[in-house]
C-alpha cells in the first residue's frame with residue numbers, strides 16, 4: 001500500500017498543528033511511521049487519501065459501534081442542521097435523549113450532557129467532592145479519564161513516575177489529591193482508605209479498563225469497591241465513557257450487577273459527534289447548579305446536532321434486542337481466529353476480551369493491571385501493526401489500546417482480518 005499523499009498531508013499539518021494532530025495517539029509515535037489521513041468512511045471501512053481501503057478496528061476510538069456514516073445518525077444531523085445549529089436555550093431534543101438514556105441505564109435519575117468524556121469525568125469528580133465535602137480521589141494506574149489535571153497521574157500509556165504528575169503543567173497541589181491504586185488490587189484500595197480516613201470523596205474506575213489494552217475486572221472486584229465506598233462514605237464513579245452503551249444497554253452496571261453513584265459517558269452516546277454526559281440519582285445530581293451549589297456549565301452543551309446524533313444512536317441500540325450479543329459473538333469469533341494464528345506462529349501472547357472490547361498483548365503472562373500491560377513486547381507490536389496496515393487492516397497505533405468491534409463488520413471482514421493476521425504472524 002502507498003501512503004504518499006498521507007505523508008505529504010502530515011508534513012503540511014506538522015507546520016501548523018503541534019505534531020500534526022489534534023490528539024496525540026493519532027500521530028503513530030509508539031509504532032513509528034506517519035499517520036493515515038482519512039478521506040471518508042462507510043460501514044466497517046476507512047478510505048484514505050491515497051485510495052486505500054482499511055478494515056477499521058478503532059472506529060473513532062469507540063463511538064461508531066454501528067459502523068461509519070450510519071444512515072439514521074447522518075440523516076438526523078442533516079435535518080437538524082437545516083433548523084439551526086445552536087441556540088443556547090433548552091430544546092425538547094435534550095429531554096428526549098435524557099429520558100431515553102435514563103430508561104436504558106440502571107440507577108440513574110438524572111443526566112447532564114457535556115461536550116466530551118474529559119468534561120464528563122472532570123465534572124463528576126467535582127460533583128463527588130462537593131457532595132461529600134472531601135478532596136481526595138482514588139484512581140487506578142493505567143485508567144484514563146480524560147486529560148483534566150486530576151487524572152493525569154499514571155493515565156494509561158503515559159510516563160511511569162510514581163505519585164507525580166504525568167505531564168508538566170499539572171501542579172503538585174493537584175497531584176497530591178489523586179491517590180493511585182493498582183487495578184484489581186483490593187487490599188491496595190483498602191490501605192489507601194485506612195491511610196486517608198474521611199478524606200476520600202470517591203473512587204473513579206473504568207469498570208472494564210480499556211486504556212491499557214482491555215483489562216476486565218477480577219471476579220468480585222467491582223462489588224468489593226462498592227462495599228469499601230459504602231463503609232467509608234465515599235462515592236463510586238464508573239467511568240463508562242468507553243463501556244457505556246457498548247457492553248450492554250445499561251453498561252457495566254447492568255453487566256456486573258454493581259451500582260455506581262455517578263456514571264460518566266462519552267463516545268457511543270454522541271453517535272460520533274462531540275458528546276459526554278454524567279448521571280446519577282436525584283440526591284446527587286441535584287447538587288449541581290442551578291439547583292445545587294456545584295458549578296458546571298457549557299455554551300455548546302446539549303448542542304442540537306450532537307443530541308440528534310446521540311438520540312438516533314441510542315434509539316438504534318435500544319430497539320435492537322440482539323445487538324450486544326451479536327457484537328460479542330463477532331468479537332469472540334475474531335478472538336478465536338487470532339488465537340489460532342498466533343499459536344500456529346509460536347508467538348508469546350495474551351488476549352483479553354470483554355464483550356466487543358479486545359486487545360492483543362505480546363507477552364505470555366496474564367495482563368491484569370498497568371504493570372503487566374507494560375510487559376508486552378512493543379517491537380513485536382510495531383511489526384504486527386504495520387504488517388496489518390499493509391494488509392488493509394487498521395488497528396490502534398499503540399499496544400495500550402483496545403480494539404472496538406462494530407456491528408458493520410461481517411464475518412467475511414473478520415475472516416479477511418484473520419487471514420491477514422496469519423500472514424503477518426508468520427513474519428514476526
Ligand SMILES: *Cc1c(COP(=O)(O)O)cnc(C)c1O
Nearest residue numbers: 116117118144145146241242266
Ligand atoms: C475516551 C475516554 C475518556 C475521555 O473522553 P474524551 O471524549 O476523549 O475527552 C475518558 N474516559 C475513558 C474511559 C475513555 O475511554
